[in-house]
Amino acid sequence: MRTLAVSADGPDAWTSWRDAFARVAPDLPTVSWFDPAFDPKNADYTLVWEPPPGEMARMGHMRAILCTGAGVNHLVNRSDFPANVALVRMGGDQTAVLMADYVMWAAIGLLRDAKSWTRQQTQHVWHRKPVFRNSADTRIGILGFGNLGAAVARHLAAAGFNVSAWCRSPREEKQIPLFFGEDGLSDFLPSIDILVNLLPSTLQTRHIIDAAFLSRLSKGAGFINVGRGDHVVEKDLLAALDKEQLSGAVLDVVATEPLPATSPLWDQPRITLTPHMASEASRDAQAAYVAQAINELENGRTPPLLYRPERGY
Structure with missing residues (x-):
């Protein structure tokens, strides 16, 4: 043996x-x-x-x-x-289910602006801000449709979200609408309310999520990164949040881990950080x-x- x-x-x-x-x-x-x-x-x-x-x-x-x-x-x-x-x-199977559950949690948190509830609690503020959009009205786009991307997409779709995905090359898929290549990306990005990054880290995908990329999303979109930290140009992400091009972000991965205490990501009020534990x-x-x-x-x-x-x- x-x-x-x-x-x-x-x-x-x-x-x-x-x-x-x-x-x-x-x-x-x-x-x-x-x-x-x-x-x-x-x-x-x-x-x-x-x-x-x-x-x-x-x-x-x-x-x-x-x-x-x-x-x-x-x-x-x-x-x-x-x-x-x-x-x-x-x-x-457990890795895929954990990832799907994490993204579900993050997506609902962005949908309901749960970050504002946390801020209010720490400030002892009781303020009601109704949210009338539900899962069926929310378009979630998955960047990357590999083993984990497919599991996440199907989990979200089963929960009632309007889900599509983008991948590099064409493939057969009956449940989830897919977009392919650069042409497909141009149609994919403006059509979603929450972007979930599950791309692999390659020479082609490093720093792919920069200011130009984020500007192609619909204004006020949410962002969830459970792919790799090196996909994101962090200063561009912060700028998009400051300008309200993005309404919020959930980051399980960052470029430098552990995240340095001096990183401005810690203090951006629209960011939720988790310590790279989405699907362990x-x-x-x-x-x-x-x-x-x-x-x-x-x-x-x-x-x-x-x-x-x-x-x-």
């Missing part, structure tokens, strides 16, 4: 990972990457998040590297990343997904979230 070496989250997390794999995949041998007696040459797979500098160079013989995150640009952009080794992104599945769910991906690789199948260098995700 192939052996999995666990590096994710550092040595202090090993016990929780060990116990999770024992519960959901007891036949998969696991070892701690940080065990003094461990030799990487004796492992076939490794589970990582942010390995210490230089550590990935010791993974060049692995059959695959598995990441605990859906985004892997922080790995593939490292100088020690072994490009010859297969890389699998985190997925699974439980240890058991992640371990089950990793075991399933290893089983697929062992049986000559391709895991659905295998990193594709030509796509950048």
Whole structure:
């Protein structure tokens, strides 16, 4: 049986990972990457998040590297990343449901201007500001229609929102209206009330959400970023909020994490910040997904979230 070496989250997390794999995949041998007696040459797979500098160079013989995150640009952009080794992104049903629930919460918060209620409570102000628009009247656009984007779109549509999505290239989809390419983006952006970013981080998408991009949205639109922090030009986002081109924003990801205490994002009253936790599945769910991906690789199948260098995700 192939052996999995666990590096994710550092040595202090090993016990929780060990116990999770024992519960959901007891036949998969696991070892701690940080065990003094461990030799990487004796492992076939490794589970990582942010390995210490230089550590990935010791993974060049692995059959695959598995990441605990859906985004892997922080790995593939490292100088020690072994490009010859297969890389699998985190997925699974729980990850998708958590993301869909988070976006639902964020969208309803923007729809009802819940941020104003929080401000009023902290100021001991009792002021009623009725909102008459409901989910059926609200047009939500999803940027990116991959595994998570599709799950979010269908969840919102089932709740009654008017949902569409944009993706790079044409594909078949029966439930959600799709827009494609640059021409499609021109039609897509002005037609939505809340934009949800779920794009992958690639050379083509970095800093895509800038002043020009935001100006193409209908005035007063809301923005939810659960994609990557490097998609957004933060000064342009702040300017759009100040000018009321955007009515509000919910950010789960930012360019620099943890967000520096000096960042103006903290103090913009129309921004809600969460600490990159929109869809972090439980240890058991992640371990089950990793075991399933290893089983697929062992049986000559391709895991659905295998990193594709030509796509950048």
